[in-house]
Amino acid sequence: MQAITNQYDYIIVGQGLAGSCLALHLNRMGKTTFVVDTPRENRASAVAAGLFNPVTGKRNVKSWEADQLFPYLFKFYSEAETFLNQRFFYPQPVYRPFISIADQNEWMGRSEDPSLKSLIRKVFTSSVYGDQTFDEFGGVEISQAGYLDTNAFMRAVREFLKSRNSFEEAAFDYAAMTVSQESIRYKNVTASHIAFCEGSKSKNNPWFDWVPITPLKGETLTISFHTPPKVIFNRSAYIVPTGRDNVFMVGATYKPGDNTGGTSAEAKAELEEKVNGLVRLPYKIHDQNWGIRPSTHDRRPVLGAHPQYKNMVMLNGLGTKGVSLAPYFSGMLVDWLLGQSEIPREANIERYKSLYSKFSKT
Ligand SMILES: Cc1cc2nc3c(=O)[nH]c(=O)nc-3n(C[C@H](O)[C@H](O)[C@H](O)COP(=O)(O)OP(=O)(O)OC[C@H]3O[C@@H](n4cnc5c(N)ncnc54)[C@H](O)[C@@H]3O)c2cc1C
Missing domain, CATH: 3.30.9.10 (D-Amino Acid Oxidase, subunit A, domain 2)
Known part of the structure; x- marks a missing residue:
C-alpha cells in the first residue's frame, strides 16, 4: 500500500460500476476515498455490453424509475467524461424492428401514450434498415439510449484513484477490519465510513452475507x-x-x-x-x-447501512441494469449519508432486516 495519508473519509470495497460511481460522487464532493478491489476478469461490470435503454423487458415497457434514472445518467456520465478527461459514454438511439403488423400497431398506439412519448424517437411503418435487419414492418427508434464502454469508464476511475494514491489492488481482508460507531480501521487506513460494493461476491462478506443477493x-x-x-x-x-x-x-x-x-x-x-x-x-x-x-428477488437495488453500524453501508443488487442504476443510486446513498434524503423502501436494505437476526454471523 502506498498511501501518502492513511486517513480517509470513505473506504470503498469493490470497483465495479457501483463502486466506481460511488467513488466519483464522493470525490467530486471533496470527500477522500480509499478503494480496494480485485479486478477479476469475469466481474459483471467488465463483461457487460453497457447498453442503457429505457424501454425494456418482454413487454417493452418503460423501465422502473426511468424518468429519474435516464436524465440523471446522461448528466452523470457526461460530467464524468469531462472530470476524468476520457471518452466512454455513447448516447445513440436503439432500433427495434417490428415482427408483424400487430407489433407495428401496438407501437403506433404506444407512441401516443404520454408516459412513453418522450422515449420514442420515431415509429417507422416501412423498412429503414432492410439491408441489415428484418424490418419489413418497420421499427421503432428508442431515445435516451446508448452504451457505456464500461471497461474504459472503470479504467478512467481507477487511474484517477491511483493518481491520488487511493487505490489498492487486493482482496479485502475482513479479518483486518475493526469497526466502531465512529470509525473504521482497515490495516493502516482509518476512515469514518466503509461502503461495500462487491456485486455477486457479497456472500463472502461476514457483515452483509444475510442480504439475499x-x-x-x-x-x-x-x-x-x-x-x-x-x-x-x-x-x-x-x-x-x-x-x-x-x-x-x-x-x-x-x-x-x-x-x-x-x-x-x-x-x-x-x-x-x-x-x-x-x-x-x-x-x-x-x-x-x-x-x-x-x-435480488424483487429486482430492485439494495442500499443502506448495516443494522448495527450506521457508518458501514452497502450498494448492490444492480441486476441487469447496472449502467442506469449505479449513477442514481450511488448518488442517493451519498445524499442519505449526508442526511439530505431518504432511501425509498423498495431500494432500502431495511426490507431485509428480518433476515439479519436470522442469519447474521457478526
Ligand atoms: C453478461 C452480462 C451482460 C450485461 N449487460 C449489461 C448491459 O448491457 N447493461 C447494463 O446496464 N448492465 C448489464 N449487465 C449487468 C451489470 O453488469 C451489473 O448490474 C453491474 O456490473 C453490477 O456492478 P457491481 O459493481 O455491483 O458488481 P461487479 O461488477 O461484480 O463489481 C464488484 C467488484 O467488487 C470486487 N470485489 C468483490 N468482493 C471483493 C473483495 N472482498 N475484495 C476486493 N474486491 C472485491 C469484484 O472483484 C468486482 O471488481 C450485464 C451483466 C452480465 C453478466
Missing part, C-alpha cells in the same frame, strides 16, 4: 462484421458496439440461480440463433464471455 448468470458473444450495423439493433438480443473498431457485443443470456463459472455451448447456440433472427449481415464470432449479475 442472488446470482443471475449471463453470457455474451464478441463478434465482428464485414459491414457493421448502422445502429444498435435490439429485439430479444442486442448488438452493441464496443470501444474497439468493428467489434460488437451480443447479449445476453439469463440464467437465474446459476453461480457457476465458464461459458456453455447452450448459451452460444441461443445467442447465435438470436443474432441470425435479428440481422442479415454475415458475422464472425471471436469470443464468448460470462459473468454473474448481482440480482
Whole structure:
C-alpha cells in the first residue's frame, strides 16, 4: 500500500460500476476515498455490453424509475467524461424492428401514450434498415439510449484513484477490519465510513452475507462484421458496439440461480440463433464471455447501512441494469449519508432486516 495519508473519509470495497460511481460522487464532493478491489476478469461490470435503454423487458415497457434514472445518467456520465478527461459514454438511439403488423400497431398506439412519448424517437411503418435487419414492418427508434464502454469508464476511475494514491489492488481482508460507531480501521487506513460494493461476491462478506443477493448468470458473444450495423439493433438480443473498431457485443443470456463459472455451448447456440433472427449481415464470432449479475428477488437495488453500524453501508443488487442504476443510486446513498434524503423502501436494505437476526454471523 502506498498511501501518502492513511486517513480517509470513505473506504470503498469493490470497483465495479457501483463502486466506481460511488467513488466519483464522493470525490467530486471533496470527500477522500480509499478503494480496494480485485479486478477479476469475469466481474459483471467488465463483461457487460453497457447498453442503457429505457424501454425494456418482454413487454417493452418503460423501465422502473426511468424518468429519474435516464436524465440523471446522461448528466452523470457526461460530467464524468469531462472530470476524468476520457471518452466512454455513447448516447445513440436503439432500433427495434417490428415482427408483424400487430407489433407495428401496438407501437403506433404506444407512441401516443404520454408516459412513453418522450422515449420514442420515431415509429417507422416501412423498412429503414432492410439491408441489415428484418424490418419489413418497420421499427421503432428508442431515445435516451446508448452504451457505456464500461471497461474504459472503470479504467478512467481507477487511474484517477491511483493518481491520488487511493487505490489498492487486493482482496479485502475482513479479518483486518475493526469497526466502531465512529470509525473504521482497515490495516493502516482509518476512515469514518466503509461502503461495500462487491456485486455477486457479497456472500463472502461476514457483515452483509444475510442480504439475499442472488446470482443471475449471463453470457455474451464478441463478434465482428464485414459491414457493421448502422445502429444498435435490439429485439430479444442486442448488438452493441464496443470501444474497439468493428467489434460488437451480443447479449445476453439469463440464467437465474446459476453461480457457476465458464461459458456453455447452450448459451452460444441461443445467442447465435438470436443474432441470425435479428440481422442479415454475415458475422464472425471471436469470443464468448460470462459473468454473474448481482440480482435480488424483487429486482430492485439494495442500499443502506448495516443494522448495527450506521457508518458501514452497502450498494448492490444492480441486476441487469447496472449502467442506469449505479449513477442514481450511488448518488442517493451519498445524499442519505449526508442526511439530505431518504432511501425509498423498495431500494432500502431495511426490507431485509428480518433476515439479519436470522442469519447474521457478526
Ligand atoms: C453478461 C452480462 C451482460 C450485461 N449487460 C449489461 C448491459 O448491457 N447493461 C447494463 O446496464 N448492465 C448489464 N449487465 C449487468 C451489470 O453488469 C451489473 O448490474 C453491474 O456490473 C453490477 O456492478 P457491481 O459493481 O455491483 O458488481 P461487479 O461488477 O461484480 O463489481 C464488484 C467488484 O467488487 C470486487 N470485489 C468483490 N468482493 C471483493 C473483495 N472482498 N475484495 C476486493 N474486491 C472485491 C469484484 O472483484 C468486482 O471488481 C450485464 C451483466 C452480465 C453478466
